[in-house]
Amino acid sequence: MRRKVALGFAMAIATALALAGCGSSSSSSSELAPGAPLKIGYLASLTGFCSSFSQEYVKGAELAVKQINARGGVLGHKLQLEVRDDKATANVGVSQARDLVLSGHAKYLAGTCSSAVGKSVVQLVANPSHVLYVLGVSDPTVFAGGPQIYAFNTIPSATIEGKNAAAYIRAHPQWKRIAVISEDYSYGYQVTAAFKKAMAGSGQTIISQDYVPSGGTDFSPYINKLIAEHPDAVYSTVITEDTVTLVKQGLPLGLFEKTKFFGIMDYGTIDAMPKPPVGVEGYTFYPSVSIYRATGSPFARDLESLGTTAANGGAAGDAFNQIQIIAQGVEKAKSTDPSKVRDALDEATVQTVQGSVKIHKCNHQIAMPIAMGTIVGPSAAQPFAHFEPLTLVDTNKYFEC
Amino acid sequence: MSLATFVGQLFAGLSLAFVLFFTAAGLNLVWGVLGVMNFAAGSVYMLGAYLTTSVIARLGASTLGWTAALVIVPLAVAAMGAVAEVLLLRRTYREEDENQQFMLTLALSYLIAGVVLLVFGTHFRTVSLPELLSGSWNLLGATLPVYTLVTIALGLLVTVAIWVGLYHTRAGLLTRAAVDDREMLSVLGVDVNRVYSAVFAVGIGLGALGGVLIAPQGAVSANLETTALVPAFIVVVTGGLGSMTGALLAALTIGIAQSYATLQDATLAQLTPYAVMSVVLLTRAIVGRSWVIA
Numbered sequence: 001m002r003r004k005v006a007l008g009f010a011m012a013i014a015t016a017l018a019l020a021g022c023g024s025s026s027s028s029s030s031e032l033a034p035g036a037p038l039k040i041g042y043l044a045s046l047t048g049f050c051s052s053f054s055q056e057y058v059k060g061a062e063l064a065v066k067q068i069n070a071r072g073g074v075l076g077h078k079l080q081l082e083v084r085d086d087k088a089t090a091n092v093g094v095s096q097a098r099d100l101v102l103s104g105h106a107k108y109l110a111g112t113c114s115s116a117v118g119k120s121v122v123q124l125v126a127n128p129s130h131v132l133y134v135l136g137v138s139d140p141t142v143f144a145g146g147p148q149i150y151a152f153n154t155i156p157s158a159t160i161e162g163k164n165a166a167a168y169i170r171a172h173p174q175w176k177r178i179a180v181i182s183e184d185y186s187y188g189y190q191v192t193a194a195f196k197k198a199m200a201g202s203g204q205t206i207i208s209q210d211y212v213p214s215g216g217t218d219f220s221p222y223i224n225k226l227i228a229e230h231p232d233a234v235y236s237t238v239i240t241e242d243t244v245t246l247v248k249q250g251l252p253l254g255l256f257e258k259t260k261f262f263g264i265m266d267y268g269t270i271d272a273m274p275k276p277p278v279g280v281e282g283y284t285f286y287p288s289v290s291i292y293r294a295t296g297s298p299f300a301r302d303l304e305s306l307g308t309t310a311a312n313g314g315a316a317g318d319a320f321n322q323i324q325i326i327a328q329g330v331e332k333a334k335s336t337d338p339s340k341v342r343d344a345l346d347e348a349t350v351q352t353v354q355g356s357v358k359i360h361k362c363n364h365q366i367a368m369p370i371a372m373g374t375i376v377g378p379s380a381a382q383p384f385a386h387f388e389p390l391t392l393v394d395t396n397k398y399f400e401c
Numbered sequence: 402m403s404l405a406t407f408v409g410q411l412f413a414g415l416s417l418a419f420v421l422f423f424t425a426a427g428l429n430l431v432w433g434v435l436g437v438m439n440f441a442a443g444s445v446y447m448l449g450a451y452l453t454t455s456v457i458a459r460l461g462a463s464t465l466g467w468t469a470a471l472v473i474v475p476l477a478v479a480a481m482g483a484v485a486e487v488l489l490l491r492r493t494y495r496e497e498d499e500n501q502q503f504m505l506t507l508a509l510s511y512l513i514a515g516v517v518l519l520v521f522g523t524h525f526r527t528v529s530l531p532e533l534l535s536g537s538w539n540l541l542g543a544t545l546p547v548y549t550l551v552t553i554a555l556g557l558l559v560t561v562a563i564w565v566g567l568y569h570t571r572a573g574l575l576t577r578a579a580v581d582d583r584e585m586l587s588v589l590g591v592d593v594n595r596v597y598s599a600v601f602a603v604g605i606g607l608g609a610l611g612g613v614l615i616a617p618q619g620a621v622s623a624n625l626e627t628t629a630l631v632p633a634f635i636v637v638v639t640g641g642l643g644s645m646t647g648a649l650l651a652a653l654t655i656g657i658a659q660s661y662a663t664l665q666d667a668t669l670a671q672l673t674p675y676a677v678m679s680v681v682l683l684t685r686a687i688v689g690r691s692w693v694i695a
Contacts, residue, residue: 051523052622184668210667215624217615218420220413220549221663221670227544228406228664241525245619248527252537252546253409272620274462274529 030107030130030337037080038073038336040065040326041100042319043111043121043135048088049214050113052241053268053315057111058083060316063302064323074330079323082106086117093117094124101131107338108132110322113315115139115186122151132329132338134322138187143363150342152364154321154352156285156395158187161264162194163398164283164370165235168262170202172233175260177207179231181222181246183238184211191237207231212238212246219246223253236263243269247277256280265375267291267386268312276375276385283372283393286314287321287353290382291371291390299324299353317353325350325366354392362401369393402664405542410660416549418656419556420611424629425636425648426563427607433643434579434600436499437490440506442608443630444513445482449474449612450621451517454526457617462529467617471555474613475606482605483598485509490601491594514626525622534617552614559610560649567645576600580643635674639681651677 032038042061045054065079073079082104086093093112100106101124109131112118118137125131126149135142136155143153156164169178180195182188188211196206208229212222223246226234234255238246243265250256256277265282267290284291289312292300299320303313328351330336333344346361358367373387424446431439439445453470460466489509493501529535530548537546567573578586579596587593611629636655640647655674662670 046523047518047623049624052525052620053523055523184671210663212667213628213671215622215628217619217625217628218413218417219619220416220546221410221660222667224406224409224413225664225667228403228409241620241622241624244525244527248530248617248619249546252535252544252548254537254544272525272527274527275535 030339032077032107032336035076038077038108038330039080039082039100039104039106040108040110040323041097041104041106042081042083043086043093043096043109043117044083045088045113045117046085048086048114050088050240054113056268056313056315057113057319060303060313060319060321061110061323063305063316064320064327067302068323068327074327075334075336077330077336079327081323086112086114088112088114088117090114090116090120094120097121097124101125106131107336108134108326110134110326111319112137115142118142118151122149125150130338132326132341134325136318136322139190140363143365146363147346147361149364150338152325152345152359152366154318154325154366154368156368156370156398157363157365158190159194160365160395160398161237161285161370162191162196163198164393164395165191165195165237165262166198166202168281168283168372169199169204169233169235173203175232176204177229177231177233178204179207179226179229179234179259180209181226181234181236181238181263182209182211183242184213187239188237195235212242214242216242217245219249220253223250223255227253227255227258231259233260233262236261239264240266240269244273247273248275251275251277266314267384268314270375270385271312273385276377278375278377278385280375281372282375282387283370284314285368285370287317287368288371289313289317290384290386291392292317292353292355294390297353297355299351303353321352321354321366324352358396360399360401362399365399367394367396367399370395403542405544406664408541408543409545410664411657412543412545412549412553414657414660415556415653416552416656417660418652419552419560420614421632421636421656422556422649422652423559423611423614424608424633425640425652426559426645427604427611428633428637429604429640429643429645429648430607431601431604432637433645434576435490435494435597437493437502437506437601438499439604440503440630441509441513442633443626443628444510444517445478445605445608446612446629446633447621447623447625448513448517449478449609450616450625451521451526451612452477452609453613453616454521454528454621457528462531462617464531464533467531467534470616471610471613475610478609479602479606483602485605486598486601487594491597494597510626514623518623523623525620527620528617530617548618555614559607563645572599632674635678639674639678641685651681 044058065081069078084096115137118135119142125133133151138158140157140159182192262281266284267288270276289303329341329345333340349356369392373390376388428442452474456470457466534548537544575596636651640651655677659673662673
């Protein structure tokens with residue numbers, strides 16, 4: 001019996017030593033061999049709840065890779081993109097990420113529209129890591145690990161989105177009764193919670209908060225309820241195709257005439273509406289081509305080559321940014337080692353579709369601006385529904401680092 | 402609750418109920434006659450919605466375009482259903498293997514979803530309503546969208562058509578006879594296979610009709626498949642498998658109850674179908690199967 005125990009201990013120690021050896025060997029090989037391709041595994045939710053705009057992500061990522069490779073790659077390494085479908089499902093995303101890292105030898109990961117996938121993959125690449133992950137998701141808890149984690153966020157978190165909405169509502173103190181309508185999943189709950197927290201002490205009352213089912217086909221009962229509550233303003237975080245359904249069913253019910261409506265309205269979404277809700281106050285943090293073309297951003301011009309309409313391209317812009325940030329991180333670090341790249345990106349300023357933006361070290365959030373304005377119909381200069389006047393809100397003020 | 406809110410929620414609930422009923426009626430018909438639980442019903446609903454966007458895009462968002470979609474799409478999908486029944490399902494009846502039928506309809510649903518993805522892409526689609534149907538009327542202070550009223554009217558019309566078809570036509574007589582005794586019907590010289598194909602086609606067409614009606618109301622995406630199937634199953638189970646009257650009552654109860662429950666708690670209101678089903682199933686378990694409406 002003792003012999004068996006001793007043998008067990010010996011084996012355990014041998015295994016631990018072997019693993020430690022593997023670790024050090026892997027650590028020393030974190031730098032790519034000269035001329036070797038820099039592989040980026042891209043998680044695109046090609047099927048699942050956000051499949052409707054995931055092709056856009058792939059287009060944006062591919063465009064960034066093409067442009068970077070056309071100028072010689074980074075530090076002599078050509079970028080190589082490998083796209084996988086994470087099905088917007090955590091276990092599939094983790095499985096794909098693991099395969100990309102272990103079998104595909106990718107040192108960099110990007111993408112996913114799903115916070116659940118993002119959260120699981122961030123845990124997978126947790127410290128000590130030889131993989132860096134750049135993604136754009138709303139859930140702030142994905143980045144709860146702070147500066148230690150090997151992940152960066154390219155879109156404003158739900159906390160920042162909620163704070164920005166609260167700042168807008170607080171700027172209108174005449175609106176005393178506020179109703180909130182959101183998506184019935186984590187994103188909706190998180191933005192609503194952040195909004196409510198930021199509204200505390202404003203003297204304005206949140207009279208209701210309702211959550212519509214994602215992908216639902218009949219929102220009339222919810223809209224009737226909103227109208228019956230007689231709010232001074234409605235704050236909506238209903239997104240993508242659900243926005244289309246809400247607007248289409250809200251128009252004949254008089255939702256936009258009977259209430260002051262304010263909410264997230266991506267250009268790609270309002271462009272898809274047969275009748276956009278003109279006069280509604282909207283915001284978006286996705287970099288649609290038309291918003292950033294006006295700022296002279298070269299990335300925005302490039303995005304037009306994707307074949308999407310000028311109103312669209314928001315998701316493509318986000319993916320474009322993710323690849324650009326990896327490439328700029330490698331250049332800043334003068335190394336392909338993900339650990340060094342992570343350190344080089346902390347507190348760095350990077351070039352994105354939205355211009356120069358700062359990365360906050362405390363939560364690895366990139367302070368992307370939020371575009372806000374009143375929805376107007378197509379004009380000669382912009383032949384699609386857009387915001388006018390357009391304001392780009394600097395989100396740095398919402399960070400609590 | 403004000404009268405305007407009461408009326409508004411009632412009509413919203415009725416509209417919801419009839420869209421639910423179309424898919425549930427299709428499921429019920431196929432189950433009642435063929436004994437097949439059609440797991441492709443959600444995909445058929447989604448296909449109906451996608452095809453509607455195509456027809457309206459081609460003919461324009463006019464009354465003509467919408468009416469054409471209303472007629473052409475259910476007929477076209479029903480024809481596809483008949484072909485699928487002849488080529489695939491018919492082979493499974495003799496073996497009376499329910500697992501095989503289940504797997505086959507499940508495979509059909511994947512096939513339809515895959516084809517929709519290939520043909521229409523992953524991005525959601527939208528179509529306009531014709532001007533005639535996009536306004537609203539005022540009743541007792543409530544604003545009622547014209548399209549909601551049209552959906553309810555069509556729902557009533559189709560319900561009457563199903564009832565007349567089942568109980569006052571020779572085709573309906575044969576269908577009911579096929580439910581009771583297939584062999585006897587065959588001995589009497591009726592081509593039972595033809596009856597089965599027709600029933601499956603009608604069931605599929607009804608499912609597609611639900612998709613046609615919801616297409617102009619929102620965004621058409623692949624998510625429609627799942628949003629339709631589960632509520633339709635709940636309606637069928639609540640109303641009693643094979644019972645058309647039961648399905649209608651269940652759809653009306655669930656639709657209207659969910660609409661009013663939204664006023665109390667919009668999130669909990671989503672549980673209404675499950676709550677109604679649980680109450681009905683428990684009552685049925687206590688009172689006995691004879692409680693089921695024929």
